[in-house]
Amino acid sequence: MSDKANLPALTKQVSELVLAGSLQHAEEAFSQAADEHGDYAVAEVLSTLPPQVTALHLAGFDGAKTSLATMLVPPKAWAESLAYMAATWPDNMIEDDPERIAEGLFNHVHGVVYATEDEDRRHELLQEASATDHGATVFAILWSLAPKEILEVAGEIISKGRYVTGQTSSDSDIVPLAIDLAKASEDGWERSLIELFPEFRHSAEMADAEFPDDPDEDPDFQQRSTRDLLYRLRKQVPSVRTMPRRSTRKSMGTDIFS
Template sequence: MADNSNLPALTRQVTELVLAGSLGHAEQAFSDAADQYGDLAVVEVLGSIPPQVTALHLAGFDGGKMSLATLLVPPKAWADSLAFIAATWSDDQIEDDPERIAEALFAHIHGIVFSAEDAERRRALLFEASATDWGATAFAILFSMAPKEILEVAGEILVKGPYITGQTSSDNDVVPLAIELAQANEDGWDRSLFELFPDFRHSGDLVDAEFSDDPDEEPAFLQRSTKELLYRLRKQVPSTRSGVAKPGARRSLGTGIFS
């Protein structure tokens, strides 16, 4: 374990490297620290660097690229960093290709959550991330890519509770993540659903909700688009002067599905 006197210097070093765009060198600094002091030193540094720096660092290792930061970032530190994930999205990107941004966000979240075969860590990551307003919006963005499947999963969860297996009519990759989220944080799952389907005031409303197979038919209930949710998340990015935004008191839809 590193002497605490070493950690501020390592924190400054990693922060400066990330802000300079030298993610490889920042990872090497983490690797050296892990070799010398152990993984807990890296965990402590990741818990102390500014969340906007963590967001920049982790974004560089999406899509299956492995990193110590991905494996060791504390759940709370990752949840805080999600507040800044939308800071680099331009209006043009959101307008021209919202699906690509959503897919990149999915790669980021999925890569962190499933980076290790550790169910307890996975639950902690999902719990902390979905306990914030920006986290609920981020998950809603992912769910907006497969709304029909998400409704199906929501109905299955209401019926089966903790015995949900993840078997749906779709093999969409977002389904296993949705089920893991519901099992890790019931309130966070409900808040994400409310973000995507703001007409619903209670989880029970989802039981009778169905998507029409006719693409030209008007939906029976309001669903926010991927583009709208991307803009909502970007508006939640806090100014760096005010630090990390505080979780809000967004309405809960909880129905005790796993109690």
């Protein structure tokens, strides 16, 4: 039997294990497949799993837990699975502890994007993940944890382009991810910013925008809260009968890193 002939059976096995909640057993099946057929077999299965199953599997892992799936998930398959992440969150937690969900989502995204040292893969992951409407919302959720720093980075990117240093008023680990997204996809970066700050039409308009020094004072411009963005992503979860599609929205702006 050829390696290819084994893949449908492995896909079915992994799907059943994940849906039954046996993530560790699913990982063991991936590990065995990698030992027998190489990493390509794991990537192939991850590219054929339904995205809602991939979301369920990957939601069980973050930067603190290593996973073959995290390291080998094809960028497009990961991007599609992000559309289903919100379906794994309890309603009461969105309402009562939105920051905790957003931090878990950050750990997940960070864990996948930086799972390997491969810079090309990192860029492809970020490009694919930010090329959809739900992807823009996912990144906006992450930025909502550090909106002041994100605004500072946006202004720095506009003024310094590729010489951006990422120095902000606090040492947030969200900033390096934001800069890597901006370098990987100008369009994805712009769209995620506008999801968070919907009054702006383009990041250039943010160059002069500032947060007040008093943390209790609201900024002069609209900013969506973490909770609002979590609910927005929840509304974007596709029905399992419809596969997520790449957005047809046109690209905005010019090359900010030219």
